[in-house]
Amino acid sequence: MTPSDYDVAIVGGGLAGATLARSLAGSGLRALVIERVIAFKDRVRGEGMLPWGRAEATALGIDDLLDTAGAVEIRYWKRYIGGAPRDCRDLIETTPGRQGCLDFYHPAMQRQLLDAAEAAGAHVRRGVEFTAVECGSPATLRMRGAHGEERVTARLVVGADGRCSKVRTSAGFTVKRDEHSLMIAGVLHEGLKLPGNTVQYVQNPAEGRAALVFPLGEERFRSYFVYSSKNAPRTMSGNGHAGDFVTSCIETGAPAEWYENAEAAGPLAAYPGADTWVAHPYRDGVVLIGDAAAASNPAWGCGLALTLRDVRVLRDHLLANDQWDQAARAYAREHDAYYAALHRVQSWFTLLMYETGPAADARRAHVFPNLAREPARAPDMLALGPDTPSDEAARRRFFAEDVV
Ligand SMILES: Cc1cc2nc3c(=O)[nH]c(=O)nc-3n(C[C@H](O)[C@H](O)[C@H](O)COP(=O)(O)OP(=O)(O)OC[C@H]3O[C@@H](n4cnc5c(N)ncnc54)[C@H](O)[C@@H]3O)c2cc1C
Incomplete structure (x- = not known):
């Protein structure tokens, strides 16, 4: 194996990058994180983590860190149609993990997790901006900071630089985008x-x-x-x-x-709000996680949970298999499957809840009474995310195509 400066060089110290760096550095790997922001401030990002993300947070060992960042557990999920209350779900009573939604102020969460990555041994460099990546083994990361242009090599470069990822562009991934507006x-x-x-x-x-x-x-x-x-x-x-x-x-x-x-x-x-994603978010020494791999429609509030799923799955493959090319490919295959499932279910909800016009009204006139009679017809995205059934039978059941 050609020597490299780091095992893993991560671009972006958000939820994805900081959590991965903490996990890998804590397992003895040489991890670098570059983050262009020196002090995090509000930029309107996700702050409500759905119950299925709580399970990922626990698997990654970050529950206490989120607590310290001021996270609060939200027990009830209350819905209204127009002005009228529709239902109020007790998440603790009705989710398999018996957990509510976890809400936190995003800048406090980022600060806490990036500090934790540093404490675990990661080399965290704030105020440093990614400029380019060259795929390969090792891959080369180019960046710009207070000391001017620099380059480092790593066995794996991780693009965790969010929904407008430059790592993604620089590495030549093709970005797909939903059409809705x-x-x-x-x-x-x-x-x-x-x-x-x-x-x-x-x-x-x-x-x-x-x-x-x-x-x-x-x-x-x-x-x-x-x-x-x-x-x-x-x-x-x-x-x-x-x-x-x-x-x-x-x-x-x-x-x-x-x-x-x-x-x-x-x-x-x-x-x-339209989803952006890449198919198979790994190529030749460069892997994408979090919003850089797939930014899901924020209207459905799954981005934080999906990000932690990516971190957990990539971490597990990297720690289990020293052949990192194989490990990253395995992550990318798994990502394709769970993101496709989530995307499928969210597209059904988007069609039902945001499409306007006579055909959409007629669809709702058929589906809503059936959902009211049998709420279990709806996929449970809050509790199960991509693990809720999303096959053709689930779709037909959701749209009440079995009811004339
Ligand atoms: C309006 C809105 C509302 C949302 N609401 C929810 C919600 O309620 N629930 C939910 O689960 N999700 C929500 N999300 C999604 C959620 O915010 C994201 O899924 C999550 O923040 C992704 O984390 P990340 O670490 O992948 O990316 P980010 O949080 O974007 O972090 C990327 C990091 O990379 C750094 N960076 C970027 N470019 C560079 C560069 N060139 N060089 C160095 N560093 C760089 C950035 O400064 C940043 O710190 C929402 C998103 C939006 C836009």
């Missing part, structure tokens, strides 16, 4: 009149919109608004539009009193 806008709110143990999920399928609120503890909440860019009600980026954001959530069906004393405590930003 959903957008998601988010802002950190203080002063909402809402309980601290319940996710509020207001769906307005007739108009293809939704408003969500995730409690973060200490009277803070992450509010989201999901809408189609085709019939965007208003501009949703920039804090000058914080009032428009609230108006849009209320028009979607969220009670106005929730927001009476609302104050934006962070930036308001909107992002495209």
